[in-house]
Amino acid sequence: DAKTTQPTSMDCAEGRAANLPCNHSTISGNEYVYWYRQIHSQGPQYIIHGLKNNETNEMASLIITEDRKSSTLILPHATLRDTAVYYCIVRVGSSGNTPLVFGKGTRLSVIA
């Protein structure tokens, strides 16, 4: 079962920052937070991951609270192409050899 809770859906105006929250209150010390997104009828796309420090890459930023019980994915300047379902996933370790367990995710709609 998924160990995360996310809002079902969110809207964001094009060009504004999209902030997607995720609760993972039962996270363990050796579990990482991963974010993937799935555009309609495509395979999921990796966005970012982190353990306890905030992370930033060319796609997004990941803010993890100090107690690690929640996190926020930030898309700094959302575009229409960012419309997708965003999945927050908690997984033991950083090895790609353990499966990802998907919850229901947040459906983000970017509006012109």
Place this chain on the structure above:
Amino acid sequence: GAVVSQHPSWVICKSGTSVKIECRSLDFQATTMFWYRQFPKQSLMLMATSNEGSKATYEQGVEKDKFLINHASLTLSTLTVTSAHPEDSSFYICSAAVLAGFNEQYFGPGTRLTVT
């Protein structure tokens, strides 16, 4: 970046027939591949973990005799849906883990199976 392909991208078959779906890692080797299934408006459900050269590990509730998985090389895993029925119609997605300790998995584009 790492690319995973699936073939076919969509397939329509008659009830009772078998369908094979291929998952290939194009520019990297993958000791482990995963197979997921996704029904309309639902999330991805893990079906099985496929390790090169060994038997696949199936999730609870997934019939191993119906969903045959073969991972014969470091770049290819296949999923065969045997004696397909309309309830097997779904979006099948594979993912591959890079051999050398990267953190993310790379997903294929998915295969849409429709059983009539």
